[in-house]
Amino acid sequence: MSETREYVPNVIKAEEMDPKFKYEISKLPGAEKLMLCFQCGTCTADCPISRFNDFYRPRKIARMVQLGLKDRLLSDDALWLCSTCFTCVDHCPQGVEIAGIVRVLRNLTVKERAVMPLVSKELASNILKAGYVYEFPESRLKRREMRGLPPLPKPNLEDVKKIFELTGSSEMLEKAKTFEKVKS
């Protein structure tokens, strides 16, 4: 578990802090309440992911964003461990939506650092090809029919492609490097 991860020194240098970061982040949907975090730790205490490793800590993420430690945040793949259970969102006494902040940071990593999990890239390219996250082989569609199930609704691939383009996602996908696993 924890011994497989590198030890990152905790001393923060002044030049690491980007004072504007917290304002940029709290403008984005889901992260609006960031500045209300008073570090009570409820989110970390109740986070199921935090229970099973020694480094994914939602409270720490909130503080790091407040301090503007952008580089550390966006280069840490721990960000991809949130399972979006929303326990932290429901329990935070200040109404901070940690899951929303984590999503904002992930989106930013993809946009600015051009990196995403391999699985996300695969799912995205499947959606572009099939409209679904899987490409259904003929045999599976036949089996549906044999079981008396109605045919699967058809995808509208033209629209899907347009949506990827309109939201800047096609370009993001093309550029993005990938990583396979997050060590824990």
Added chain:
Amino acid sequence: MSELKYLVFLGCVIPYRLASYEISARKVLKKLDVELVEMPEFNCCGFPMDPINHDLMLTLAARNLCLAEKQNLDILTLCNGCFSILNETNKVLAEDKDVREKINGHLSEIGMEFKGTIKVKHLVHVLVEDVGFEKIKDAVKKPLANLRVAQHGGCHIVRPAKHVNHGDDPENPTMLKNLIRLTGAECLDYMDETECCGNPIIGVNEEVPFQMAREKLEHVRAVKAQALITVCPFCHMMYDLNQPRIERAFNEKFGIPVLHYTQLLGLAMGFTPEQLLLNQLRVKPTELVSQIQQ
């Protein structure tokens, strides 16, 4: 004539991997006079795209909502993930003018517009709020007396509370428990019932979700439940499909069958295990089936 009519949103995972869920759901809903209309067209709800681009997720989801609006039908999902994404998008676009205008800008390019005229419901919400306990009770012909099960409803049909709004208590959800009790089975309490299955991160890390699932299965075993009941394909795969791998990873033996709620209800309605595809489960519910057939 059926009064309850929904556009059924199957999602991707159920038709690809869990025919047992789809088939049992269609069977029990038909018995309850719920009419399902198929989606005229489909694209992924957007759930797996939220981590990489929130606007992509919102637009993919909104496109599905527009299709439902055109038919003037509420959406019924069988998947917690689809429910969560479609419901969140439906709420956020209705309430936040800026987001709505932005997403409608994208949608106008494909000849669509979000209006906010329909609702999104998960199977559990439809059964509790629209079908009602009386009707379900009447449809139970073979009560599953002496059966003791536990439930895992999953996160996204109760959390985050600010979006879900179906009256169930996220700290102590009772909707699925009450639905289980209608089948005649006993629904047991166990430790940490509301804990997440962990499946959303399995693509980047298996160790953490496996430990979470192991703990869940231990808690379920501790109360001697004969089966775990789920209402989401992701939770189901975590505990059923992955159970043998979890057993190997921790050198444990659980052997806990994981049934879709619709299979449990189907059995209580008198459908056979074969009709409900119980044989498709990874962990075979052999004991449970023979107890029911006695």
